[in-house]
Amino acid sequence: MKIFIILCSCLFLMQPTASAAPKKDRAYYETRGEIVWEITTDEKVIALTFDDGPHPEYTAQILKLLKQYEARATFFVVGNKVKRFPDVLNQTLREGHEIANHTYSHAYLSKKNNIKKEINQTEELIYDTTGRRCLLFRPPGGFYNERLVAAVRAEGYKLIMWSWQLDTKDWSTPGVNTIVNRVLKNAKNGNIVLFHDYIEGPTQTIAALKIILPELKSRGYQLVTVSQLLNYNKAVPVKID
Numbered sequence: 001m002k003i004f005i006i007l008c009s010c011l012f013l014m015q016p017t018a019s020a021a022p023k024k025d026r027a028y029y030e031t032r033g034e035i036v037w038e039i040t041t042d043e044k045v046i047a048l049t050f051d052d053g054p055h056p057e058y059t060a061q062i063l064k065l066l067k068q069y070e071a072r073a074t075f076f077v078v079g080n081k082v083k084r085f086p087d088v089l090n091q092t093l094r095e096g097h098e099i100a101n102h103t104y105s106h107a108y109l110s111k112k113n114n115i116k117k118e119i120n121q122t123e124e125l126i127y128d129t130t131g132r133r134c135l136l137f138r139p140p141g142g143f144y145n146e147r148l149v150a151a152v153r154a155e156g157y158k159l160i161m162w163s164w165q166l167d168t169k170d171w172s173t174p175g176v177n178t179i180v181n182r183v184l185k186n187a188k189n190g191n192i193v194l195f196h197d198y199i200e201g202p203t204q205t206i207a208a209l210k211i212i213l214p215e216l217k218s219r220g221y222q223l224v225t226v227s228q229l230l231n232y233n234k235a236v237p238v239k240i241d
């Protein structure tokens with residue numbers, strides 16, 4: 001054991017500082033263009049996102065509000081709900097919104113789960129239901145690691161998170177005003193807002209949207225899908241070999 005420790009220490013000391021592995025934090029993935037939290041732009045554009053649906057009641061009510069305020073949004077759907085509510089998915093697309101992949105079973109993918117299977121099962125379901133393939137993926141719980149980032153890229157997806165200050169935590173029903181304030185006090189150009197169009201039990205998201213949508217519109221924001229938002233990005237990501 002002692003020899004092992006000495007050997008390890010020597011190897012450690014032999015490593016030149018310059019070749020130290022980069023710290024794989026947000027900046028690392030963001031500058032490589034591998035994960036998007038938000039974008040940099042001077043344009044008044046914001047992307048609203050809704051996770052964990054589709055849901056026959058909640059998603060339908062959200063779609064109605066989005067239509068009323070001429071807003072586009074992105075729905076990160078779960079495969080096992082797509083299977084149950086295919087009509088809601090088709091309606092979402094018909095009304096000009098974007099569909100994105102949020103796994104089949106809402107599994108946390110940081111460790112042993114079969115990432116590829118979870119992504120592909122949902123991709124096939126979305127394709128069978130709508131005839132369309134999606135480009136964006138968001139991991140349940142926002143958990144990611146190197147393996148996940150690589151797998152998502154290998155499957156041809158872009159990994160989308162959300163602006164840190166715009167996690168509404170609406171799933172925890174913190175009160176309509178709390179959700180409203182989280183968005184209206186923090187929303188800026190190029191941000192991505194996280195909502196849920198399915199939660200267990202009664203939702204506060206719809207009541208909050210009735211205040212948030214007209215206010216963002218009156219501030220002059222255009223509410224766009226995440227794919228549309230990406231086209232406004234001023235920051236040029238570092239090229240990946």
Ligand code: ZN
Pocket residue numbers: 051052102106139140141
């Ligand atoms: Zn989720």
